[in-house]
Amino acid sequence: MKIHEYQAKEIFSRYSIPVTREELCFTVEEVSSATQKLGLPVVVKAQVLAGGRGKAGGVKLAKSLDEATTAATAILGMDIKGYTVEKVLVAEGVRFNNEVYVGLTIDRKSKSVIFMASREGGVEIEEVAKENPDAILKFPIDPDLGMTPFLARKIAFSLFTEFSLVKQAADMFQKLYRIFMDTDASLVEINPLVITDEGNLLALDGKMNFDDNALFRQSAIEAIMEPDEDEKVELDAKSKGLTFIRLDGSIGCMVNGAGLAMATMDMIKLYGGEPANFLDIGGSSSPKKVIDAMNLILSDPKVKVVMINIFGGITRCDDVARGLVAALEQIKVEIPIVIRLAGTNSKEGLEILKQAQLPVVETMTQAAQKAITLCETISHL
Amino acid sequence: MSILVNKNTKLIVQGITGRDGSFHASKMKAYGTNVVGGVSPGKGGQEVDGIPVFNTVSDAVKATGADTSIIFVPAPLAADAILEASEAGVSLVISISEGVPTLDMIKVTPYLKKNGTKLIGSNCPGLITPGEALVGILPGNIFLKGGVGLMSRSGTLTYEMVHQLTTNGLGQSTCVGIGGDPVAGLYFQELLQMFQDDPETEAIVLIGEIGGDAEEQAAQYIKENVTKPVVAFIAGQSAPEGKRMGHAGAIISSGTGTAEEKIAAFEAVGVPVARRPEEIPALLIKMLKK
Numbered sequence: 094m095k096i097h098e099y100q101a102k103e104i105f106s107r108y109s110i111p112v113t114r115e116e117l118c119f120t121v122e123e124v125s126s127a128t129q130k131l132g133l134p135v136v137v138k139a140q141v142l143a144g145g146r147g148k149a150g151g152v153k154l155a156k157s158l159d160e161a162t163t164a165a166t167a168i169l170g171m172d173i174k175g176y177t178v179e180k181v182l183v184a185e186g187v188r189f190n191n192e193v194y195v196g197l198t199i200d201r202k203s204k205s206v207i208f209m210a211s212r213e214g215g216v217e218i219e220e221v222a223k224e225n226p227d228a229i230l231k232f233p234i235d236p237d238l239g240m241t242p243f244l245a246r247k248i249a250f251s252l253f254t255e256f257s258l259v260k261q262a263a264d265m266f267q268k269l270y271r272i273f274m275d276t277d278a279s280l281v282e283i284n285p286l287v288i289t290d291e292g293n294l295l296a297l298d299g300k301m302n303f304d305d306n307a308l309f310r311q312s313a314i315e316a317i318m319e320p321d322e323d324e325k326v327e328l329d330a331k332s333k334g335l336t337f338i339r340l341d342g343s344i345g346c347m348v349n350g351a352g353l354a355m356a357t358m359d360m361i362k363l364y365g366g367e368p369a370n371f372l373d374i375g376g377s378s379s380p381k382k383v384i385d386a387m388n389l390i391l392s393d394p395k396v397k398v399v400m401i402n403i404f405g406g407i408t409r410c411d412d413v414a415r416g417l418v419a420a421l422e423q424i425k426v427e428i429p430i431v432i433r434l435a436g437t438n439s440k441e442g443l444e445i446l447k448q449a450q451l452p453v454v455e456t457m458t459q460a461a462q463k464a465i466t467l468c469e470t471i472s473h474l
Numbered sequence: 475m476s477i478l479v480n481k482n483t484k485l486i487v488q489g490i491t492g493r494d495g496s497f498h499a500s501k502m503k504a505y506g507t508n509v510v511g512g513v514s515p516g517k518g519g520q521e522v523d524g525i526p527v528f529n530t531v532s533d534a535v536k537a538t539g540a541d542t543s544i545i546f547v548p549a550p551l552a553a554d555a556i557l558e559a560s561e562a563g564v565s566l567v568i569s570i571s572e573g574v575p576t577l578d579m580i581k582v583t584p585y586l587k588k589n590g591t592k593l594i595g596s597n598c599p600g601l602i603t604p605g606e607a608l609v610g611i612l613p614g615n616i617f618l619k620g621g622v623g624l625m626s627r628s629g630t631l632t633y634e635m636v637h638q639l640t641t642n643g644l645g646q647s648t649c650v651g652i653g654g655d656p657v658a659g660l661y662f663q664e665l666l667q668m669f670q671d672d673p674e675t676e677a678i679v680l681i682g683e684i685g686g687d688a689e690e691q692a693a694q695y696i697k698e699n700v701t702k703p704v705v706a707f708i709a710g711q712s713a714p715e716g717k718r719m720g721h722a723g724a725i726i727s728s729g730t731g732t733a734e735e736k737i738a739a740f741e742a743v744g745v746p747v748a749r750r751p752e753e754i755p756a757l758l759i760k761m762l763k764k
Binding site: 140199202204205206222234236237277279295299303304305306310336340348350351352353354356357358361362368373406407435457458 | 487499548550555573574575576577578579580581583584611612613615616617624626627628629630631632633634637654656657681684686688692707709710711712713714717718719720721722723724728730733749751752
C-alpha cells in the first residue's frame with residue numbers, strides 16, 4: 094500500500110522532520126494562489142501513486158507566476174503510467190548545495206529493518222542499485238535495540254563531514270526509524286534529502302509504503318489510502334475471500350492456492366496463451382466462492398475461456414466437484430470452461446463433473462493447451 | 475531419518491479450540507502424529523478429540539514434555555503465540571497463521587535466536603515426514619515415504635508437486651512449507667543443510683517463487699555446500715511487476731525478484747529448473763541416475 098508524497102511529508106512533519114513549505118492543489122487557480130503565498134520560485138509536482146513522474150514530465154520548476162500556471166495546466170490531467178494526475182503539490186523552490194538519499198526498508202535475509210544511505214541522491218535509487226550498488230550503504234537495525242544514537246551518528250557520518258549536519262541528520266534518522274515502526278511501514282524514503290544554502294537539512298521529497306498485513310492496527314493510514322480502480326476490484330475480491338489481480342490476457346483463471354495460481358498462469362504463457370487474471374479462491378468447496386469468482390472473471394469482457402485448476406487436498410475433489418456443479422448450475426456461463434481437478438478422491442470428483450457434462454482434463458498441461466486452443470478458435474470466428 | 479519432525483515428535487497445538495485448530499488437530503492425530511496437548515487460554519482442563527487442553531504453553535510443556543508446537547491463532551496474536559512457545563522451551567514452532575505483520579516477525583526473531591528455537595512460517599502449510607508425523611494442514615494421503623526432501627514457499631503448489639512425485643513412485647523424506655511471507659523462519663539455506671546431512675534424503679526439490687533473492691542465495695549455497703542432486707521450480711514467470719501475487723512476499727519490485735533471475739541463478743550452478751510441475755519427476759530421475 095502506497096501513499097502520496099504530500100501525505101508522507103505530512104507524517105514527516107508530525108515527527109518534526111523539516112520538509113519544504115508546500116500546498117496541495119486541485120486546480121490551476123489553486124496553484125496560482127499557492128504560488129503567490131509561497132513566493133517564487135516554486136516546484137509543481139504531480140501527485141500520483143506511480144514512480145518515474147519526473148521522467149514523465151510531472152515535475153516542473155516555475156520561476157514566475159505564469160510558468161507556475163502553465164506547469165499546472167500541463168500536469169493536471171496528465172497520464173503517468175496509467176494514472177491521471179488529479180492533484181499537484183506546489184512546493185517552495187529551495188537553493189541547495191548537496192543532495193543525498195536515505196531510506197528504511199525490510200531486509201528479508203537479515204530479518205530486520207535496514208537503513209540505506211547514499212551520497213548519490215536525487216536520482217532513482219533503483220538505478221544506483223543496478224549501476225553502482227556499492228554507492229548504497231546498508232545498516233541493519235537490531236530489533237531489540239532500535240535506532241540507537243550511535244548507529245544514527247555512524248550513518249550520518251557516512252554521508253556528511255560537517256558535525257553540525259551530522260547532528261541534525263542523526264536526530265532525523267532516529268525519527269525516521271520511529272515513523273517506520275509506528276506506522277508499520279515497508280518503505281520510508283527521503284530522496285533527495287538536501288543541505289540548503291543556510292546549512293540545514295530538508296526533505297525535498299518523501300515516499301512511504303505500508304505493510305498490508307498490519308493495516309488492521311493502522312487505521313490512520315488506512316483512512317488516507319486511495320485505492321486505484323484495479324485495487325478497488327482487488328479489495329472487493331478480498332472481502333469475499335478471493336485474491337484477484339487483473340491482467341491483460343483472454344484466459345480467465347480460477348485456482349486454489351497462490352503458488353498454484355501463479356504456476357497456472359505460467360503454464361498458459363508457456364504454451365503461448367495470455368492469462369486474464371490471477372485468482373486464488375482458497376481451500377474451500379463452497380459454491381458461493383466459485384460463483385463470486387466466476388462473476389469476477391466474467392466481468393472482464395476480454396475473457397474468452399475460463400480455466401479452472403483445483404488441487405484437492407484436505408478439501409476432497411468430490412466435494413470440490415459438487416461445489417463446482419452447484420455453482421455452475423446457478424450462473425450462466427456462455428463461454429467455454431476447462432476444468433482440471435487432481436488430488437484426493439480425484440476419480441470420484443471427475444466422475445461427478447463428467448455426469449454434469451462439464452469438460453474435464455487430468456493434467457495442468459492438458460488444461461492449458463485446451464484453453465489456448467479454444468481461445469484461438471473463438472478468436473478466429 | 476528425516477528432518478525436523480518424526481515419530482518421536484511430541485506436538486502441541488496452540489489455538490486448539492478454534493475452528494482451524496480443532497479441525498487440523500484431529501487430522502494430524504488421525505495421521506499418526508503424536509499430538510500430546512493443546513493450548514487455549516481460559517479453556518484449560520477441556521479436551522479436543524481426546525487431546526488435553528492447557529491454559530498456557532508452559533503448562534502444556536510441563537505436563538506433556540512437548541518439543542514442537544503448531545500455531546493456529548488469528549494473525550494479530552501470532553507473534554505472541556510464537557514467543558510463548560519459545561519461552562516455554564519448545565524447540566520447533568510452526569506458525570500457520572496467515573497475515574502476520576512483517577514487523578511482528580522481525581521483533582520475535584532475536585528472542586527465538588537467543589533461545590535456540592526454530593521457526594517455520596508464518597503463512598505456511600507446515601511440514602510432514604511421511605508415515606511418521608504430519609505437523610500442518612497438508613493433505614497426508616498424497617505423500618509417500620521415500621528419499622526426496624522438498625521445500626517450498628507455496629501450499630497447493632507443493633501438493634501438486636508431491637502428487638507428481640508420489641504418482642511416479644518418488645517418495646519423500648520430509649516436505650517443508652516455509653511460507654509465503656517476506657520475513658519467515660527457517661528458509662532454503664538452513665533446510666538445504668539439513669537435507670544434505672540427512673542420510674535418508676537422496677535428492678532435493680526446491681520450489682521458489684518471485685520476490686526477494688533467497689533463491690539466488692540458495693543457488694550459491696548449493697554450489698558450495700550441497701552434493702545431493704537438487705531440482706527446482708519457480709512460480710511467477712508471468713507475474714506483473716509491483717503486484718503481490720497472493721503471498722505477501724511474492725512481489726517483483728523495481729525489476730528485482732523476477733523468476734528469470736532465479737531460474738538463471740539455479741541453472742548457472744547446474745540445478746535444473748522445471749518449466750512445468752509435471753517435469754519434476756523426470757528431472758529428478760535423470761539427476762539420480764547420474
